[in-house]
Amino acid sequence: MEIFKTKEALKAYLKPLKASGKKVALVPTMGALHNGHISLIKLAQENADIIICSIFVNPTQFTDPKDLEKYPRPIEHDLAMLNDAGCNGVFMPNVAEMYPSGADENWHIDLGKAEFLLEGEFRKGHYQGVTQIVKKLFDAVEPDVAMFGQKDFQQVLMIKNMLAHFKLPIKIITCPIIREDDGLAMSSRNIHLSETDRKNALVLSKSLQFVADNFASYSLNELEKQAKSFYHNVEGVELDYFTIANGDTLEPSKSKDESNLVALVAAKVGNTRLIDNMIIK
Numbered sequence: 001m002e003i004f005k006t007k008e009a010l011k012a013y014l015k016p017l018k019a020s021g022k023k024v025a026l027v028p029t030m031g032a033l034h035n036g037h038i039s040l041i042k043l044a045q046e047n048a049d050i051i052i053c054s055i056f057v058n059p060t061q062f063t064d065p066k067d068l069e070k071y072p073r074p075i076e077h078d079l080a081m082l083n084d085a086g087c088n089g090v091f092m093p094n095v096a097e098m099y100p101s102g103a104d105e106n107w108h109i110d111l112g113k114a115e116f117l118l119e120g121e122f123r124k125g126h127y128q129g130v131t132q133i134v135k136k137l138f139d140a141v142e143p144d145v146a147m148f149g150q151k152d153f154q155q156v157l158m159i160k161n162m163l164a165h166f167k168l169p170i171k172i173i174t175c176p177i178i179r180e181d182d183g184l185a186m187s188s189r190n191i192h193l194s195e196t197d198r199k200n201a202l203v204l205s206k207s208l209q210f211v212a213d214n215f216a217s218y219s220l221n222e223l224e225k226q227a228k229s230f231y232h233n234v235e236g237v238e239l240d241y242f243t244i245a246n247g248d249t250l251e252p253s254k255s256k257d258e259s260n261l262v263a264l265v266a267a268k269v270g271n272t273r274l275i276d277n278m279i280i281k
């Protein structure tokens with residue numbers, strides 16, 4: 001597995017491979033890898049010949065500097081996981097390589113109304129930072145396909161909007177959420193959960209599963225009300241939102257007849273903010 005710290009070295013590696021017709025996949029990550037990330041690598045291998053994984057903790061998408069500081073960075077462990085998974089190359093630039101004129105460089109694109117809903121309400125500017133770095137990673141790799149996890153449902157939507165904005169010819173593949181045996185969605189942030197938090201965190205997947213299992217039996221309002229009631233008696237869990245939304249607009253769903261419905265949740269569990277979702281139909 002090759003490791004690249006600069007765009008130049010990465011481009012030099014990819015150039016002859018692309019010229020010989022190899023298809024390239026990019027798996028962008030911030031490291032602290034788990035089996036969810038490895039499932040992206042595996043799916044990438046089914047869709048391309050050369051797999052590049054980027055590891056870069058992007059400062060411009062953090063609204064809370066403390067969150068950026070405490071973001072886990074177990075690099076040796078990450079590299080071993082990627083090597084075992086058969087990843088071809090890892091791009092791990094430093095901040096100056098990605099933001100030569102400083103992380104406060106100008107960036108603003110229209111991502112549509114959905115930018116300001118859900119996560120956008122709680123993490124102002126987050127999706128500007130995400131699309132800013134993903135555009136830079138796309139420019140560095142110029143992949144044929146790029147893989148993103150469904151767990152960050154809104155992120156995938158924002159990246160697709162960014163792609164449309166720049167008319168980039170990259171296929172986005174969304175990979176299903178990988179869960180622990182008890183239902184907890186895998187996340188780099190789970191490492192921060194105490195034993196009690198870890199148990200309490202199950203309320204997220206349980207409330208989503210309730211909606212999926214009972215969709216036919218209740219109205220949308222009733223489903224949401226009952227799902228929210230799961231949080232009433234869980235100490236140390238603070239619900240930010242639970243919504244059943246249209247998967248294209250993220251606006252609250254108005255009718256069960258809509259074709260693309262997803263239940264999304266965000267909650268603070270102890271000191272750790274978790275998100276999860278389930279596609280209903």
Ligand code: PAF
Nearest residue numbers: 028029030058130133152
């Ligand atoms: O999902 C993530 O890990 C990040 O938001 C991403 C897409 C790698 C951009 O920094």
